[in-house]
Amino acid sequence: MTHTGNRRGWLRLTGATATAGVLVAGGLATASSALAKPVQTSTTITTTGLKPGQIKHVWLIILENKSYDATFTGLNQNSYLWKTLPAQGVLLKNYYGTGHFSQDNYETLVSGQATQQDTQSDCSVANTDFGSTGSIITSGPNKGQVLSLAGPNAVNGANGCTYPHAVPTLFNQLDAAKKSWKGYGQDIGNQPGREDAVCAGPGTAANDPTTNPTVMTASAAHPFPAGVTSFTGAQPNDQYVAKHFPFPWFHSLTGVKNADGTTTPPLTKPVHGTDCDTGHIANLDSATHGLFHDLQKVATTPAFSWITPNNCSDAHDAICKGNNLSGAFDGNGKPIYQAGAPNPEAFAPANYTGGLYASDLFLEYYIPMIEKSAAFKDGGLIDITFDEGNPPFTYSGNSFNNANAYGPTKNDAPNVTSGLAADAAGQTINGKTVHTEPTGPNTPLAKDANGNQLFPGPGDNAFIDRPPVCTATTPTLVPANCVPGIVLGGAGQPPAARTDKAAASTANTYVLDSSIIASDTGRGVTDTVDTTGPGGTSPIPADSFVGTVSDTGPQRAASPTGSIIDGSFQLVDQAGNPVTPTGPVSSVKLSAEGAPGFLAPGQTADPLYTATDPTPGGGDTGSVLISPLIKPGTTTSRYYNHYSWLRTMEDIFQVSNGKDHAKLPAGVTVSGGLDKLGHLGFAAQPGLAPFGKDVFNNAAVVSKKS
């Protein structure tokens, strides 16, 4: 199906075109029309290659924080996701997140809205309203995007988290198109008072963003409800986190409790019930509204199912606070489904290891459950994806912990290039790969005359190091017209000196150090017990450095406070030759790092430092899709991102056939979207490719048979 698009002019802001000067009076910065290059409007949109109605049911399972390298290149031992599932479907090798660190990706997926600092920071301050109906941009390249009332690049906490009522989501579009949907969240409701706000929002039932915002950290003025220890992270009895569930963050779904005591209903009404009732938002394992219950019959299976595993099962936590489902398999590794109402958390876990180990357990339990359903067999589509490609594999944390005895060599040592990969962007426009994405009005990229980046951009500088403060003049001149501190985004500064507990001896050249990570390679090493230094009695010879780092795991953590890493490094001299300690070592000090070219005495160069590279996106995560309409064991290298995904879903369910054409700001309608073709936000970029015939590569065959 080919649509004829309008010929409206369209300006697309890219990292390359966004330069200094995006700040204008009153904070109303847009993607600077003076700076963005006009792009020829496309007259057609690409399509999925599917026949209308060919896909009838979609299940999206969204996991957390892994790069493509970490997940799909065989560098971990959790092979259900990277080996078994790709053998059943198609592996998207270039599927990109759109920002960091989590929540912004989820909101982009369902609304096409770009990043902003509060959601980039996972709404860690308070769930207040973000923007307003009046701040929805009505023209230019950011048309339809919500501008923060605090202006572009306002710091975390100044923007708010919940989108205005006039911002539709995919779910509103499904409502208008009379398509059923449900959001399943693992552990929703386990702890009263923790996600009792509308649509499983954080807080109690009395909380709402407009009149009674949930404060996300506890204080004397805002204590947590009884039994709640965190809104933003998992707790042992309830590992659900609202930041990974898109529904409560849109007034278009939750409705509004107005300050004058009145209420505004959600923007749309579903076929049955209301958007946030138990027919639409449910605990994954609910006996009456959960996934297994709904899969019993095609008639009870929603057309679209959003599945958010908890903060353990989604691979987020390296060590789980609670159950990782490791007890829910029999001796042959087969999932145990209790008759009638499977509940894997009813079994005590065998260990607490998280990361991709835990997500494999989740997928091995629930994917077959879906595949066996009648709804899957008749035009079903399972989509397993990630929010963002962060961190890159060779670094540390929840990716590296899944390494299978993989010891990076000196040449694998992280550098800026690999760090920036975690912030890369990618999509396909008019058939051509582009390595940018629209930044939106709130996280524009810009640089000064010296090429120094002023802002973090959608990638939020996740895995590089920036100058200490925006206004610093050394070591690198940073202009005075940026927002102080904001350039750091989520990045760190060059690391200070660090002391690690360690163990080494005269037996060999290796130092056991559980804190060591690959980016420490090259740091100077001194003994912290014998500090006599060069020429003294220290067991660490002078001018010794961190050589090859080896972190292995994951170990099976016996408790939520255990460790899953065994770390070590080789002690080397300046030329890279192995060095043997001259005595026992129990503690080492690693040198401070500094900006290359501006090192103070005793510092070593920070391999992750850059002042000039932009961070335009959320990195490559990869995706796996399984369907009768997809040939098993296939791959595609075409570039897609969360905007492509939204466009794909909108096309699959033909939301533009809906009947809700009430005008919203920027000319948007629920059914027509921003482009009158049913696409919301930046999913409406002219020429943006949805998943195509490279993904649905068996659709024509199935169509002929049917």
Place this chain on the structure above:
Amino acid sequence: MTSSFLAAGAGSLTRRRWRVLAPAILLVVLTGCGSKAASTAAEPSYGSLPSFLPSAALHNDAELTGSSAHPAVTSQGDSVHVQLADASVHATVTGPVVPGEGLPVVQEATTCTWTITLTGASKAVPIRAADFTAIDHLGKIYRPYYVPGRPVPPATLAPGASATFELRAVMNAGEGLMRWAPTGTTVASWDFEVEND
């Protein structure tokens, strides 16, 4: 090598805002834990796995089976049990090995050498360098050739015999996939990365 101390260090982990290793001491209060539920390995009553999916007998770390109908995709270093029309063979691709990693000047492209191992052929299997193609992350296709001066495999692998040989191509740095199509269609693909920095 193991460590005698297991606490995850703060160190540079705390530099990053994604919070993965919160060291808080937590009470383990697990939902329903401790009561091994009346468990049965009951299958969902509403159906069985669809027939178009590959065998459910796949296990973690098991050798994949690849054929024209269901090509295997795996990572370099992995063995694939390739099923041809009238023969089968175990095939492994490792590499690429690249020269000069870590050089001061990093080129966009580099010489890549893969090692191919074919073992356990049930019947004669043809071996042709032209049956191997590599594709990079931008879709460019490379046609590797036998490495000059290195042993060239026989044109046909005899039943029960083994062959190990090297293929070479100059590829752009980045991601890639080595594909084997001994009968004209791909039966197995090996994912790899070309890194020269």
